[in-house]
Amino acid sequence: MTTALLECEGVSKAFGAVQALYRVDFEVRAGEVMALVGDNGAGKSTLVKCVAGIYPFDEGRVRFDGAPVTVHNPREAARLGIEVVYQDLALADNLDVTANMFLGRESVRQGFVLDESSMEHAARETLQGLSVTTLGSVRQTVAGLSGGQRQAVAVAKSVMWNSRLLILDEPTAALGVAQTRQVLDLVRRLAERGLGVVIVSHNLHDVFEVADRITVLRLGQRVAMLEASDTTQQEVVHAITAGTLDHVPGMVDQGVAET
Amino acid sequence: MTIDPRTDPEVDAGPVVGVDEALPPALPTGLDATPETLGGYMQRWWQGVRAGELGSLPIIVGLILIAIVFGTLDDTFYVERNFTNLLLQIAATATIAIGVVFVLLIGEIDLSVAYVSAVGGVSMTLLLRPDGPNWPWWAALGVGLLVTTAIGLVQALVITKAGVPSFVVTLAGLLIWNGVVLILTTQYSTSGTVRIQDDTIVGIANDFLSDAWGWVVAAVGVGAYALTQLQTARSRRARGLDAKPLSVIVLQVAGLAVVTGAAVWYANRDRGVPSVTLIVLILFVFWSFVASRTRFGRHVYAVGGNAEAARRAGINVDRVRIAVFMIAGFMAGLGGIILASRLRSVATNAGGGDLLLNVIAAAVIGGTSLFGGRGRVVSALLGALVIGSIANGMGLLNLATGTKFVITGLVLLAAVLVDSLSTRRRAARGMM
Secondary structure, eight states, rough: OOOOOEEEEEEEEETTTTEEEEEEEEETTOOEEEEESSSSTSSSSHHHHHHHTTSSSSEEEEEEEEEOOOOHHHHHHHHHTEEEEOTTTOOOOBHHHHHTTTTTOOOOETTTOOOOOHHHHHOOOHHHHHTTTTTTTSSSSSGGOOHHHHHHHHHHHHTTTTTTTEEEEEETOOHHHHHHHHHHHHHHHHHHHTTTEEEEOOOOOHHHOOEEEEEEEEEEEEOOOOOOEGGGHHHHHHHHHHHHOSSSSTTTHHHHHHH | OOGGGGGGTOOOSSSOOOOTTOOTSSSSOOOOSSSOHHHHHHHHHHHHHHHHHHHTHHHHHHHHHHHHHHHHOOOOGGSSSHHHHHHHHHHHHHHHHHHHHHHHTTTOTTTTHHHHHHHHHHHHHHHHHHEEETTOOOHHHHHHHHHHHHHHHHHHHHHHHHHHHHHHHHHHHHHHHHHHHHHHHHHHOOEEEEEEEOOOHHHHHHOOOHHHHHHHHHHHHHHHHHHHHHHHHHHHHHHOOOOOOHHHHHHHHHHHHHHHHHHHHHHHHOOOSBBHHHHHHHHHHHHHHHHBBBBBHHHHHHHHHHHHHHTTTTHHHHHHHHHHHHHHHHHHHHHHHHHHHHHHHEETTTTTHHHHHHHHHHHHHHOOOTTSOOOOOOHHHHHHHHHHHHHHHHHHOOOOHHHHHHHHHHHHHHHHHHHHHHHHHHTTTHHH
């Protein structure tokens, strides 16, 4: 098996008295889709945000590409090639697809004049590379796109910048059946291109459709790490709702002492 | 896969449409056949209009209507002298409205622009007084602009750093700067009017280009437009992107040449093209370039469209906001100086009356959305032209002030209605 692209070892994060993550191990390999599942409050978002550099981990080690790293802010994460597509997608409705894909990183000539034709060209290449074919034109405003197309644009925007690890937060939550299909296909293609993909989802059907492995969080701890091919939805549901905890919440000290 | 109604070529026709030629023809994206012909271009434009992408069409129709109505009602509306008068009348409104367009683009409002413009005019005028500081014209003008830009900066700092809504901050500004204008004008003259005696400053809004220069300016303008259009088309073709067909460019350039030529010819039959019209056109070209062709302009639209997305994309949203309010202050100052020059004086009522209403109405009538992110610099000019020609026509008809207000208000309402109806149409067609 390939070595891990991202490796979190025993990472913890507390917000005051709330232990959001407790000694979680989490890894993603290049070219695989890792699903991150768990009930509300299980710590999925916290883990994602820590990896993306929005919060620091309290303890634990993170390795990217085998080298130990500490990510202090989203900019540093982006420099490593870690990109997150949040649920709200962060697209400007009034701008066209190209402008959104290049937002904040516009190509310019003479330091300030937009190089529209090169941006439009690159945007089209990227979308075609991802086989996003439902998009009519890269000069169309995002306001006119369907949910699935928006998701595709947000994903394309993230992978455009040589990203190596893409984290998708609930990418299919607001989508219909056909559009979910498109997005899941896109996720698969990203993994085939060698990216590590993390998909955070509540929808186990989607997870089984697209993921290679599944990490289950429960109350801030990792309760299971399963190969999607040799587990069942039932098993995952069981882990989400009743997975064995290494330590009992609210009894932090004891838990630490035991392990 | 789902087929959006929008991917239907019948419907999807924005003003600028890029096309995926490399898509396999079997896919029903419908956009792989770019109409690089005049007919195809016109067809696409008309489809866009039907789908609610009206662009400047309603305002041009409106202007024609205004011209017909006032032309029939009053014989003097079509007199050459009235045309140059109109150009002089709208210069200050258009200038201030350009700044307002930027503020509206980021989804904010600036209610102080009218009195800020007066502060600019008054501070320049006071510095010019022969019995006072007696500064050279350029220094006084520079300080006037500096003062109004600084006012924009201060108001923007309160808005961004303290998080107070721009509506409230600039409403306070409206009162404050009105007060400042009153204090300054009454302090330096008993009558409340300070005259400008500098010829250069008075000349800004009272001089005219010679006939020959009028033609030169028109030729340079049309030539530059043609060049940039050709340049854009060439660079897009070089990248394998679809481009405006040559026939369309030729027609557009010819159209511009005819309109410009007619305007210059008509103005030259009177006193010539006002110098201030040239100034306004230069400002228009400059700020249009900033808004549509620069990174800063792109960020302005992004902040107005989705400030959170802009922030996450690494754009310094506060800095964009501050810069925009400074632009509004600068343009207000320039407008105030033009106004002072035209009146050859400043008085206690400077910046008052319907100036604020007119500049905001001009931007909105021109098609700039009050909710941010949508609009173009040209809307300031077109809107000012509409407001100006109505005011001009009603002035010729000697209508009562009350009637004028009612009519101007109705026109503003009509413009906003057209905008919201076309927005609804776009939404119904899946364009929004």
